[in-house]
Amino acid sequence: MTERIAAAYDDFGRRWAHGTSPLYEEWSTGIAGDREVLARLAALPAPVRQPNRIFAAARWAGSPLTGYPQWREWLAANWDRVVEVAAVRTTQTNEPARCATLLPQLAAIPGPLALLEVGTAAGLCLFPDRYAYEYTAPDGAHRLGESPVVVPCRIDDAAAVPERLPDVVWRRGIDLAPIDAADPDAIDWLATLVWPGPDHAGRVARLRAAAEIAAADPPGIVRGDLLETLPEVAASAPADATLVIFHSAVLLYLDEDERRRFVELVDEVRAARDGGVVWISNESSGTLPPVDALVTPGLDTDRRFVQSVDGAPVALAGQHGATYEVRPFGAA
Known part of the structure; x- marks a missing residue:
């Protein structure tokens, strides 16, 4: 032991x-x-x-x-x-800067979006359309949006920089222990979960500013086990929107059988909606073996998530949103 x-x-x-x-x-x-x-x-x-x-x-x-x-x-x-x-107290790192690594994929999905995050904590990643972004690409700086929450991100290919914010018409979350963004004590705990160190300077202030946005317009967060509640919550999404199911550093808390069951549930939701579902996963290597099998052998994934869309790896995403790399996968 x-x-x-x-x-x-x-x-x-x-x-x-x-x-x-x-x-x-x-x-x-x-x-x-x-x-x-x-x-x-x-x-x-x-x-x-x-x-x-x-x-x-x-x-x-x-x-x-x-x-x-x-x-x-x-x-x-x-x-x-x-x-x-x-x-x-539980580990519920709720980093709004992860939206910078979700945005390149969200911006590429046409039509209005219905966002469903599993392991959402206070739901701070359910507001990618309410934040501003400063992408630093090889060709220079790119600014997108206006907001008190400004997210910096280094991106390795200018072609991957999103050109628009998504049109989000519905946002829901699932969590075993939802956090009220208006609860100062709960937000103080989230701030304590931010790691010490120069690379994390600015994260606490950004978290608190994002919590104010979430508190002003609270997303619907369902308390429950994602394996039990996902189909029901997904079924409540508007039929005329593309449902985006996403998560970051959540599946590592499930065992191997539970992870397989989650993937099956996503497929069931997709079938129930006749398609119209996009699954975005940000998880460390070793969490989803079918995704890992499609990653170039020997690729260094330390300190980054392997981001996949519908089970196919597309990028390496910084665990706290600071970097986004598409070149290891051949295209933006």
Whole structure:
């Protein structure tokens, strides 16, 4: 058990936090080699001991943002409080900047769109048409939209830069524990889930501004298991709109059978609507084997999602929306 936990923390530090959050990389790799802390983690339920959840719970409880030796002393002295927070708070990273990596695909879909996000948290990614975007491409800067929420994104092909905002006529979300964007405490927790580090400067302010947009016009969010509620919620989408089912870093929390069932459900929804459905997935490699099988062997996917549309990989999307790469897949 402790070896598996050590491997998970080492992977989190070296694969995901490396180069983007030096402090979380140090904490993760420190824990990976710390038998006492690993033993404490092994006593917790699997969802509670996730790195981002433990780290955010520690920060919520007042931990210092210091190197591992000092932080570890604090953690040992405040372990019960950290576990108490982690037991009632969940990992629901709700990064509105991910819309910058969704927009190239959304803008290419004709007609009005009905957006359905699974694992939506506060629904901040349901408003791609309400944000502004600053794409930096090889040919220069491209600005799209006007909004208090401005999302920067580096894109590797000018042809992939979207030229318009989507026409969204319906937006719904599904989540086991929906977050009210108007709840200050809930938004404070989402802000605590933002990683420390220079690459994440601006994310908290952007999150809070996006929460204000969502609070002013709340999307319909259904509380429930996505495997149980997806068909019913999808059936309520307007028939004259293209239904877009999307998610980011959600399916990794399902087991292999549950992931297969989710893909089957998407196919069932598509059949029920006589087509008219687009499925956009942003998940780390290893989550959807049929998608991985279509990715060029040896392609470096660390710190990025493999974005797929209807099961075909189309881009590498930065996990927090900062980058979008289509060239590894041959075309914009």
